[in-house]
Amino acid sequence: EQLFRGDQVLRITASNEEQITLLRVLGEQAELQIDFWRDLTGPGHPADLWVPFPSLQAVKIFLEFHSISYSVMIEDVQALLDEEKKNMTRSRRIQR
Amino acid sequence: SISTFDFASYHTLEEIYDWMDMLVDDHPNLVSKIQIGQSYENRPLYVLKFSTGGSNRPAIWLDTGIHSREWITQATGVWTANKIVKEYGQDPSVTAILDSMDIFFEIITNPDGFVFTHSSNRLWRKTRSINAGSSCVGVDPNRNWDAGFGGSGSSSDPCSETYRGPYAHSESEVKAIVDFIRSHGNVKSVISIHSYSQMLLFPYGYKRTPAAHHQELNELAKKAVSDLAAMYGTKYAYGSVADTIYLADGTTVDWAYDNGVKYSFTFELRDTGRYGFLLPSTQIIPTATETWPALLDIMVHVLEHPY
Numbered sequence A: 001e002q003l004f005r006g007d008q009v010l011r012i013t014a015s016n017e018e019q020i021t022l023l024r025v026l027g028e029q030a031e032l033q034i035d036f037w038r039d040l041t042g043p044g045h046p047a048d049l050w051v052p053f054p055s056l057q058a059v060k061i062f063l064e065f066h067s068i069s070y071s072v073m074i075e076d077v078q079a080l081l082d083e084e085k086k087n088m089t090r091s092r093r094i095q096r
Numbered sequence B: 001s002i003s004t005f006d007f008a009s010y011h012t013l014e015e016i017y018d019w020m021d022m023l024v025d026d027h028p029n030l031v032s033k034i035q036i037g038q039s040y041e042n043r044p045l046y047v048l049k050f051s052t053g054g055s056n057r058p059a060i061w062l063d064t065g066i067h068s069r070e071w072i073t074q075a076t077g078v079w080t081a082n083k084i085v086k087e088y089g090q091d092p093s094v095t096a097i098l099d100s101m102d103i104f105f106e107i108i109t110n111p112d113g114f115v116f117t118h119s120s121n122r123l124w125r126k127t128r129s130i131n132a133g134s135s136c137v138g139v140d141p142n143r144n145w146d147a148g149f150g151g152s153g154s155s156s157d158p159c160s161e162t163y164r165g166p167y168a169h170s171e172s173e174v175k176a177i178v179d180f181i182r183s184h185g186n187v188k189s190v191i192s193i194h195s196y197s198q199m200l201l202f203p204y205g206y207k208r209t210p211a212a213h214h215q216e217l218n219e220l221a222k223k224a225v226s227d228l229a230a231m232y233g234t235k236y237a238y239g240s241v242a243d244t245i246y247l248a249d250g251t252t253v254d255w256a257y258d259n260g261v262k263y264s265f266t267f268e269l270r271d272t273g274r275y276g277f278l279l280p281s282t283q284i285i286p287t288a289t290e291t292w293p294a295l296l297d298i299m300v301h302v303l304e305h306p307y
Helices: A017-027 A053-065 A077-095 B013-026 B071-087 B092-100 B111-119 B172-184 B214-232 B252-258 B281-304
Strands: A008-013 A035-038 A046-051 A069-074 B031-038 B044-050 B059-064 B102-106 B187-195 B199-202 B237-240 B263-269
Touching: A008 A053, A017 A046, A017 A053, A046 A053, A077 B281, B013 B031, B013 B044, B013 B071, B013 B111, B031 B172, B044 B071, B044 B172, B059 B071, B059 B172, B059 B281, B071 B092, B071 B102, B071 B187, B071 B263, B071 B281, B092 B102, B092 B281, B102 B172, B172 B187, B172 B252, B187 B252, B187 B281, B199 B214, B199 B252, B214 B237, B214 B263, B214 B281, B252 B263, B263 B281
Parallel strands: B059 B102, B059 B187, B187 B263, B199 B237
Antiparallel strands: A008 A046, A008 A069, A035 A046, B031 B044, B044 B102, B199 B263
């Protein structure tokens, strides 16, 4: 089972077309293994970017260097998955 | 049993397939189950057929969960299928639709991916087909349709989340729907449901040229998102795929529209703004509930505007 310990989802809001272009370039860097969960649609619209833990520093430095505003939407993807799994198990136990 | 099934929880493939059997058993005169093909890993591709009789009636196609990680979508599919059954004979709109049309509903459109999200990688989006010459697995089944296939709005890299596949309809999950809709020949609407961006979109995605019925589709989308918002205030964007998000090649709705299905839409269901694909199960019922009036708007419009 693949684990996602420390992976984060960042909510990014590009303020202009130039930042959108930069984010698209970022998304094309295969070695970062990032994934746009909610895609870029235009300036002012939020995009959600899943970032594996090993790429976090590089991505955050990139965003800050280019003054692209972001917030952490999911602090630890694995923690949420663990919670979801627990809920499913509990729900099945209740049914029985 | 059918009465104790918990619609407010996420379920495995087996649980959902079992539930479908129970729904059919409980409503044999309204619901039947059709197998339209097999997935790459040989799982059956099931479609629920809601019909009150007649042969080759005009039909509405619904599918949920072509991107396996979008769990709120499959869960909304289960709730919606149940709602259709419950409302037939009660709600005048549902009754009118099913008295003259059939509804085909594929709740788990990408079963291999769905099972993989439960067993190995909760965030898996694509199919599970092996890609020759690459260690990366899977094709994005919403870039695999023969509508602008291969353009820049998809990826040729098997490791990408939007990998289009080696050729159009290479994925058995896609080919099964294509064959079914073509052989049916009387499908009037295709509604493909995804999550999560809160949008209601229509053709085109592979080009910026407006669809021939752009104005009608746009007005219908406007009404649908307005009725959706009336429930909990969830705001949806609407418009063509290319105008609203970006150029996307090889998508379900574009293929449907280019193959004569005028009322082709794709939903992106809600997020609370925090969890993305990991929406807590407490969101299932609110999401499904608010989506229902919008779905009904489209289906009623299809009924009232035969072509």
